[in-house]
Amino acid sequence: MNLLLPMVALGLAGASPLEDYKVCQPHSKPWQVYLHGGGVSCSGALIDQWWIVTSSECTPSSYSTIASLGEHDVTAEEGTEQHVPVADVIRHSPYRSPLHSLMMVRLARPAHFNQYVQPIPLPSRCPQPGETCYVSGWGSTIPNQYEPPQRLKCITVPVVDDQTCMNTFPEFLFWSLGMVCAGQVNTDNCLNNGGSVMVCDGQLQGVQWFRNGCSNPAHPTVYTKLCKYNNWINNVMDRYASILPTETTPRMMT
Structure with missing residues (x-):
């Protein structure tokens, strides 16, 4: 009976390590x-x-x-x-x-x-490596886990330099000057929703292109570099x- 109680408690809590809490403040992204x-x-x-x-x-x-x-x-x-x-x-x-x-x-x-x-304003400049940006969309922020769209999610990502991005590309991807990458190991770099929006310093700087960070959490995710x-x-x-x-x-x- 004593062994059963912890198991029941875990089941009622329903709090697995994969549970996703990165919900945006409602209507904080009006664009x-x-x-x-x-x-x-x-x-x-x-x-x-x-x-x-x-x-x-x-x-x-x-x-x-x-x-x-x-x-x-x-x-x-x-x-x-x-x-x-x-x-x-x-x-x-x-x-x-x-x-x-x-x-x-x-x-x-x-x-x-x-x-x-x-x-949201279009960019007046291009994002810089190390700059902190914010990505929003509907879907899971946990790598390799699907979640149907419900509440808007928000993650914070650092922009990474182009060479770091190219070094993580799968063989079937080709580098383009129209790409910018954000997210790195030990940061949030996955939002599993096509067209997720990246905003830096109040300007639209990207829409999600390849969700590399959702398949390997150590890799940055690729966004269209809208300043171009x-x-x-x-x-x-x-x-x-x-x-x-x-x-x-x-x-x-x-």
């Missing part, structure tokens, strides 16, 4: 977007009332995928959400190139900015400006 529907479940970043940036791993479909803004717990309606259909999807060319992983998503109607929904894509992003928005309503608010830039 975070949950893209779902049409076979898609991934993250993105709101950069303008019409536009979202995500990685090529996330493949939303026009009018089949919904962009949910103001989300925290995706399994419950909290009264803060704006659910907007995706109108257009623009992939960086050449599509499926190992050198690029970037996609822009246009909303079918503009986002309404409030305390729960705000855009400012011109492309702005050119896409400018091309569509003439077909969008003229009462749009100014885009958030630094």
Whole structure:
């Protein structure tokens, strides 16, 4: 009987070493977007009332995928959400190139900015090795463990130098100047959610590309280096400006 009690206590506690506590403060990342529907479940970043940036791993479909803004717990309606259909999807060319992983998503109607929904500025500089950045997305932060999306997760990661990143690449990956790596041994470097958003010094610096840190916790995770894509992003928005309503608010830039 005495042996049985500790076993029962452990079962009731349900606290395994793999339990994941890295939940964001609710609505602390008002630019975070949950893209779902049409076979898609991934993250993105709101950069303008019409536009979202995500990685090529996330493949939303026009009018089949919904962009949910103001989300925290995706399994419950909290009264803060704006659910907007995706109108257009623009992939960086050449599509499926190992050198690029970037996609822009246009909303079918503009986002309404409030305390729960705000855009994140595009980068005015590139991230530097050793800089501390913050990654958010829905999914597990524990390597090699799947978790269905529920509440938004947040991790803190250091940017690592390019050579360190290249040294950890699997043979099937190719280095690109459009990549930046973050996370290292004994730090949080896994968030198992396509398009997870990396913010450094209040600016959008990355969307998740390869989750190396989720398969080997000693390896950094790869993000699209968004400071290299400012011109492309702005050119896409400018091309569509003439077909969008003229009462749009100014885009958030630094």
